[in-house]
Amino acid sequence: xxxxxxxxxxxxxxxxxxxxxxxxxxxxxxxxxxxxxxxxxxxxxxxxxxxxxxxxxxxxxxxxxxxxxxxxxxxxxxxxxxxxxxxxxxxxxxxxxxxxxxxxxxxxxxxxxxxxxxxxxxxxxxxxxxxxxxxxxxxxxxxxxxxxxxxxxxxxxxxxxxxxxxxxxxxxxxxxxxxxxxxxxxxxxxxxxxxxxxxxxxxxxxxxxxxxxxxxxxxxxxxxxxxxxxxxxxxxxxxxxxxxxxxxxxxxxxxxxxxxxxxxxxxxxxxxxxxxxxxxxxxxxxxxxxxxxxxxxxxxxxxxxxxxxxxxxxxxxxxxxxxxxxxxxxxxxxxxxxxxxxxxxxxxxxxxxxxxxxxxxxxxxxxxxxxxxxxxxxxxxxxxxxxxxxxxxxxxxxxxxxxxxxxxxxxxxxxxxxxxxxxxxxxxxxxxxxxxxxxxxxxxxxxxxxxxxxxxxxxxxxxxxxxxxxxxxxxxx
Amino acid sequence: xxxxxxxxxxxxxxxxxxxxxxxxxxxxxxxxxxxxxxxxxxxxxxxxxxxxxxxxxxxxxxxxxxxxxxxxxxxxxxxxxxxxxxxxxxxxxxxxxxxxxxxxxxxxxxxxxxxxxxxxxxxxxxxxxxxxxxxxxxxxxxxxxxxxxxxxxxxxxxxxxxxxxxxxxxxxxxxxxxxxxxxxxxxxxxxxxxxxxxxxxxxxxxxxxxxxxxxxxxxxxxxxxxxxxxxxxxxxxxxxxxxxxxxxxxxxxxxxxxxxxxxxxxxxxxxxxxxxxxxxxxxxxxxxxxxxxxxxxxxxxxxxxxxxxxxxxxxxxxxxxxxxxxxxxxxxxxxxxxxxxxxxxxxxxxxxxxxxxxxxxxxxxxxxxxxxxxxxxxxxxxxxxxxxxxxxxxxxxxxxxxxxxxxxxxxxxxxxxxxxxxxxxxxxxxxxxxxxxxxxxxxxxxxxxxxxxxxxxxxxxxxxxxxxxxxxxxxxx
Numbered sequence: 032x033x034x035x036x037x038x039x040x041x042x043x044x045x046x047x048x049x050x051x052x053x054x055x056x057x058x059x060x061x062x063x064x065x066x067x068x069x070x071x072x073x074x075x076x077x078x079x080x081x082x083x084x085x086x087x088x089x090x091x092x093x094x095x096x097x098x099x100x101x102x103x104x105x106x107x108x109x110x111x112x113x114x115x116x117x118x119x120x121x122x123x124x125x126x127x128x129x130x131x132x133x134x135x136x137x138x139x140x141x142x143x144x145x146x147x148x149x150x151x152x153x154x155x156x157x158x159x160x161x162x163x164x165x166x167x168x169x170x171x172x173x174x175x176x177x178x179x180x181x182x183x184x185x186x187x188x189x190x191x192x193x194x195x196x197x198x199x200x201x202x203x204x205x206x207x208x209x210x211x212x213x214x215x216x217x218x219x220x221x222x223x224x225x226x227x228x229x230x231x232x233x234x235x236x237x238x239x240x241x242x243x244x245x246x247x248x249x250x251x252x253x254x255x256x257x258x259x260x261x262x263x264x265x266x267x268x269x270x271x272x273x274x275x276x277x278x279x280x281x282x283x284x285x286x287x288x289x290x291x292x293x294x295x296x297x298x299x300x301x302x303x304x305x306x307x308x309x310x311x312x313x314x315x316x317x318x319x320x321x322x323x324x325x326x327x328x329x330x331x332x333x334x335x336x337x338x339x340x341x342x343x344x345x346x347x348x349x350x351x352x353x354x355x356x357x358x359x360x361x362x363x364x365x366x367x368x369x370x371x372x373x374x375x376x377x378x379x380x381x382x383x384x385x386x387x388x389x390x391x392x393x394x395x396x397x398x399x400x401x402x403x404x405x406x407x408x409x410x411x412x413x414x415x416x417x418x419x420x421x422x423x424x425x426x427x428x429x430x431x432x433x434x435x436x437x438x439x440x441x442x443x444x445x446x447x448x449x450x451x452x453x454x455x456x457x458x459x460x461x462x463x464x465x466x467x468x469x470x471x472x473x474x475x476x477x478x479x480x481x482x483x484x485x486x487x488x489x490x491x492x493x494x495x496x497x498x499x500x501x502x503x504x505x506x507x508x
Numbered sequence: 509x510x511x512x513x514x515x516x517x518x519x520x521x522x523x524x525x526x527x528x529x530x531x532x533x534x535x536x537x538x539x540x541x542x543x544x545x546x547x548x549x550x551x552x553x554x555x556x557x558x559x560x561x562x563x564x565x566x567x568x569x570x571x572x573x574x575x576x577x578x579x580x581x582x583x584x585x586x587x588x589x590x591x592x593x594x595x596x597x598x599x600x601x602x603x604x605x606x607x608x609x610x611x612x613x614x615x616x617x618x619x620x621x622x623x624x625x626x627x628x629x630x631x632x633x634x635x636x637x638x639x640x641x642x643x644x645x646x647x648x649x650x651x652x653x654x655x656x657x658x659x660x661x662x663x664x665x666x667x668x669x670x671x672x673x674x675x676x677x678x679x680x681x682x683x684x685x686x687x688x689x690x691x692x693x694x695x696x697x698x699x700x701x702x703x704x705x706x707x708x709x710x711x712x713x714x715x716x717x718x719x720x721x722x723x724x725x726x727x728x729x730x731x732x733x734x735x736x737x738x739x740x741x742x743x744x745x746x747x748x749x750x751x752x753x754x755x756x757x758x759x760x761x762x763x764x765x766x767x768x769x770x771x772x773x774x775x776x777x778x779x780x781x782x783x784x785x786x787x788x789x790x791x792x793x794x795x796x797x798x799x800x801x802x803x804x805x806x807x808x809x810x811x812x813x814x815x816x817x818x819x820x821x822x823x824x825x826x827x828x829x830x831x832x833x834x835x836x837x838x839x840x841x842x843x844x845x846x847x848x849x850x851x852x853x854x855x856x857x858x859x860x861x862x863x864x865x866x867x868x869x870x871x872x873x874x875x876x877x878x879x880x881x882x883x884x885x886x887x888x889x890x891x892x893x894x895x896x897x898x899x900x901x902x903x904x905x906x907x908x909x910x911x912x913x914x915x916x917x918x919x920x921x922x923x924x925x926x927x928x929x930x931x932x933x934x935x936x937x938x939x940x941x942x943x944x945x946x947x948x949x950x951x952x953x954x955x956x957x958x959x960x961x962x963x964x965x966x967x968x969x970x971x972x973x974x975x976x977x978x979x980x981x982x983x984x985x
Contacts, residue, residue, distance in 0.1 A: 032594035032865070034530040041522030044598055045515055048605040053511040062617055066840035069621035077629035081867030084595060087860075091602070095857075098618035102607045110615070110830070115607035117509035118561060121521055125568070127600035127806045128525040130579045130592035138587070140539055141575035144546035152554035169646055170851040180696055194700025195672040211828045215848050218824065219657055221698025223671025268830055323851075329604045331853055347695065351688045353587070353745055353944040353953070363543035371692050374647040374800075376808055380572075381604075383564075388509070390558030467830040476830070 032084070040084045052117055055104040059460025064098045100463075105483040108492060109465035111267075111295050111428075112480030115329035118388035122381035123329050131377035136363035137356045139377065143366055146379040150334055152386055156394075157300040157320065160313060163336035166343075166369045167378045171294040172212035174319035174335040175261065177343060177370065179203060179216045181317065182259035182288030184346035185339065191346060195221050202250050204228050205261035206238035206273055210292060213261050222258075235423050236269045236469070238262065240277035247285055259288040264309065265296025268467040268476070269422035269430050272296070276311030283314065294321040294333070296426050299402075301395055308425070325401075325427075325480050326394065328385050332378045344368050401427040401479040404489045408477055411493050417500055421469055427479040430469060433496070435504040446473035448503060455499040462492045509561065517561045529594060532581040536937025541575045577940075582960040585969060586942035588744075588772050588905075589957030592806035595865035599858035600806055608854040613840035614833045616854065620843055623856035627811055629863055633871075634777040634797065637790055640813035643820075643846045644855045648771035649689035651796035651812040652738065654820060654847065656680060656693045658794065659736035659765030661823035662816065668823060672698050679727050681705050682738035683715035683750055687769060690738050699735075712900050713746045713946070715739065717754035724762055736765040741786065742773025745944040745953070746899035746907050749773070753788030760791065771798040771810070773903050776879075778872055785902070802878075802904075802957050803871065805862050809855045821845050878904040878956040881966045885954055888970050894977055898946055904956040907946060910973070912981040923950035925980060932976040939969045 032040070072094045101107060103115050133142035150165030168174045183190055187198055195201075201222055205213050207229040217227045228250070230243045247257050260282050262273040275291060282289040291312050297320030299305040300312075312318060317337040322328040337343055348368040359365055367373050389397070405427040412418045412431045422430040432449045440448070450466070453475055457463050467474050477492060509517070549571045578584060580592050610619035627642030645651045660667055664675055672678075678699055682690050684706040694704045705727070707720045724734055737759050739750040752768060759766040768789050774797030776782040777789075789795060794814040799805040814820055825845040836842055844850050866874070882904040889895045889908045899907035909926045917925070927943070930952055934940050944951050954969060 034526045037526045037529065037594050037598075038522055040594075040598055041526065041601075042519065044601055045518030045522060048602070049511040049514045049518065051605055052514060061614070064617050066613060066617070066835055066838050067621070069618055070625055073622075073625045075628065076632050077863045077868050079868050081870045082864050084598070084861075084865055087595070087864045091857075095618040095622065098616075098621070099606060099608065100614065100616050100618075102609055102615075103605065110609075113607065113609070115605055117514050117517075118564070120601070120604045121514075121517055121561070123604035124518075124521055124597070124601040125525070127597045128528055128580065128592055129576060130590060130806050131576065132579055132587075132590070132807055136543060137538070137577065138579075139575075139577050140541050140543070141546055141572040141577075144544070144575070145550075145572065148547055148550045151552065155553050170849045172849045172851070176696075176848065183698075190698065190700060191695050192701050194678075194703055195698040196675055196677060196700070198673055200673060201671075211826050211831075212848075212850055214826050215824055218668050218826075219653075219697065219848055221660075221667065221672040223667060223673070224669050226671055267828070329607050330609055331851055347692055349688050349691050349695075351744070353942060354688075358543055361543050371653065371689075371696055372647045372649045373689055374649070374808055380568075384561075386554045387559045387564045388561055391554050391556050393558045465830060 036084070043088070048120065052103065052120070055101050056106065058101050058104065060101050060104045060106050060463035061457050061460065062098050062100060069094060069098045105481050105485065105488045106462040106491070107481055108477045108479065109463045110478060111324050112478045112484065113324055113330065114327045114480070114482040116327035116385055116389070116482055118384040119327060119329045119381040122384040126377040126380045129377060133375045133377060134367040134373050135354060135356055135365045136358045142377040142379060143364060145383055146366065149379045149383040149386065153322070153334060153382070154336060156391055157297065158306060159336060162338050163318065164340040165334055165336050166366065168333045168335055168370065169331045171292065171319045171321050171333045172215065174333045175212050175290060175292060176216040176219065177335060178290035178317040178319070179220055179259055181337070181339065181342045181346050182290070183220060185288055185342050186256065186258050188345070200255045201226050201258050202228055202255050203259045203261065204230055204243060204246060204257065206230055206232050206263060206266065208232055208236050208266040208268055208271060209261055209263050210267050232271070236266060236271035238273040238278065240274045240281065243278060244281055247281065257285055257287045259290055261290045261292055264291060264293040264312065265426060268469060270296060270426045270428045271422070272308050272425055275309065279311040279314035289315045291315040291318045294319050295324050298325045299398055299426060301391065302398060322382050325398065326385065327389060327482050328381050332382055340369060347371060397482060401484070404479045404484065404486060405429050407486065408489050408493060421472065421474050429477045430467065430474045432472065432475055433500045435500060449473045449475060451503055452496065452500055455503065456495045459495055462488070462495060464492065513561070520565070525597065529580065532578050533583065535578050535581065537578050537581045537583050537940035538934050538937065539575050539577060546571060546575045582958050582962065582965045583939040583968070584958055585954045585956065586940045587955060588801050589955045589961065590801055590807065591804045591957070591959040593804035593862055593866070593959055595861040596804060596806045596858040599861040603854040603857045606854060610852045610854060611844040611850050612831060612833055612842045613835045619854040619856060620841060622860055623843065626856045626860040626863065630799070630811060630859070631813060633868055634774065635783060636813060639815050640795065641817040642811055642813050643843065645810045645812055645847065646808045648769065648796045648798050648810045649692065651810045652689050652767060652769060653693040653696065654812060655767035655794040655796070656697055656736055657823050658814070658816065658819045659767070660697060662765055662819050663733065663735050665822070677732045678703050678735050679705055679732050680736045680738070681707055681720060681723060681734065683707055683709050683740060683743065685709055685713050685743040685745055685748060686738055686740050687744050709748070713743060713748035715750040715755065717751045717758065720755060721758055724758065734762055734764045736767055738767045738769055741768060741770040741789065742903055745946060747773060747903045747905045748899070749785050749902055752786065756788040756791035766792045768792040768795045771796050772801050775802045776875055776903060778868065779875060799859050802875065803862065804866060804959050805858050809859055817846060824848060874959060878961070881956045881961065881963060882906050884963065885966050885970060898949065898951050906954045907944065907951045909949065909952055910977045912977060926950045926952060928980055929973065929977055932980065933972045936972055939972060941969065
């Protein structure tokens, strides 16, 4: 593609994206396609001759756009709502062209050092001490995997050479509400799923520190070696906050690695009023916070902070001859030494551009507004005789369900009603909510997190829920 | 950022990138900065107030551009040369704005199904049968990790639950020239580094099938269970090709998982004349090919093909309630089931756009030209009394060194001379070559792989090597 063609197509994309970022409401949040629709609309083999970009873009609009789930839509309230903000999108455009592969300082001094700078800025905003060294991974799954691998290495450094075959029984602990990536990491590391002990939570879905203490004591007595505890600040279903201070005290006493999964809620440590919830996290060995979740950075970018990054290096560092460079002896950091992935994109650029363009003040304001909107919605739920809230709302996610006044059906019928309600509301295309299960109940979740979500969108979600429950309840009676 | 500001900044970036992609020769390939330069040029804390994008972009140009290593420069001959081609860059721009998170079919039908389509196209071009199911990962490190995790699960399915603690001694095999990611995977999986047996290579750096057979027999006799063999088509140092057919026969006989690492050279299976080198790879259990290496797709995108993807699913699949969707029962594939990373970017878009825009014919022509350029360079080396070639050139990488006619120094002095030569040539900024070690000799590597690299660039590299070796040899005498 010659420069003038690139300009032409680039301009067309700028126009398209400008309209998309400002006007994604024109699309249904969840697409109206069935499995196989996209595949069937495209040829089964690659073209022999190259095609003009216009033709490819036309197919993008014809086949792919109708099959997109619009994560960048202000009515997206599913899972955790995220935003690809404009400065982040521009940064990714640049990063793609620069094609940095930051395995070594030498292969990208800019990406290597900007990662340090941007993670330092974020660390400062979060109020974490400088003793936490940072590294960017793709996802929290990979961050937590590194945390647990480092914990394994810290407890049993010989496993790097000799493996787990002769090791005593080992254990990792997390709340029953911890993320499934902890399960996957434990399996991958060869510890076995049974090595993960899910500690019971209290009635607000927080890990019970007393139950954790009991579990540790019981395992020690049975000859099992505790490796690590994963505490979560903002669990996936309800955004509950484990008692980090008490857990940290236990971990210190027991000499066990503490990993804090703050992938979603970690950014709220920037809000002065929210800092107390993070009490004790500065005692953690490692922490993960995902700027691609609630910091308006396009997916993917996960920030991993570790007070013992030397252990991560000891666990993984392995430098073949063809990657030896002189700079390592002159104080340059080679990012490949702190990860299992050799190749690394220039992810720091988008974090740096978003932090600068939005500014700390702007970020705090956006987070506070999202929390306000969630509280507002929770208030509507609480005040309505046909709905009930099923968990506290510490951040920007509301767990609730419909329970029409005078409803006389079984628990299973109430679950089915809520599943129908969810489908009906999502079918409007105006909003998208997801679900979870709590105490064996089907639960609706409204997660606020998109930068363009306003009170209008939240109110619209509520109006749709009210309208559709009225219709469904009528049809039931 | 409002739409008109986005347009303004977007246009400015299109201009900048258009000039960059066409004119990256204006920059030195390796930047002229020292460790710490970037960090010191930027503030230590995030700004409190948001800043205009112009100011951020000005700092990008002032601080970061001089610290970039220009992977997108036609004089980049280090490691494996790669290209962020224009259609791939445009695709990444779109993908960033769309911010798809393709963990479930529902969370992006377009990304889920386009991944299937684009990987099907690539599979067809590579001549692999449809029995290979594909999935896109970020890097070959992660792809090979999944391959070995699946091999572990296939041999010992109970490890998912009970871990490796009670298992018999296990072994993974690869050539002494295999990539370090195999070592890292074995460590991560809890097998221990000792579980990896490096099989000796022949004098052309190919794994010796007879030595592999002996190793397997010896280990079996010693009560060690072979888990997997990694064969490489295009090793990192010399791009040598392991005897895949013979290795595949051994693996089938022994019931051992065969993973083929064709991260770099796999794309040459598209060239009819090169297909014989791939003889036997269709017998592999899994294969990795990296479109971000030599298929002009911006980093990162690694294609993993597996004939037993059900094993990958069994090893990892784990679906919490909040990720249950109805589509799974209607034939939709959820990509989170074939990976340890829950989150997944819309990587297929760039592969699809590059395959369409360049076309199979265009790709074959580019690969053939890169191979021709490398052979040309190898010919110059062979014909020159002051240089010697140190490995065959099966693809587009040449391993060589200077050995000035009449040189009387020690082996260590010859190594030092070549290290100086490498530094001198790289200091010109016109080209960048990297190095390796073979048979305890310091070896220069010239890797051709950038789409805009022409005979002019390769000739210039040769001229610089000749000029600088003449200067260095004079100063030695």
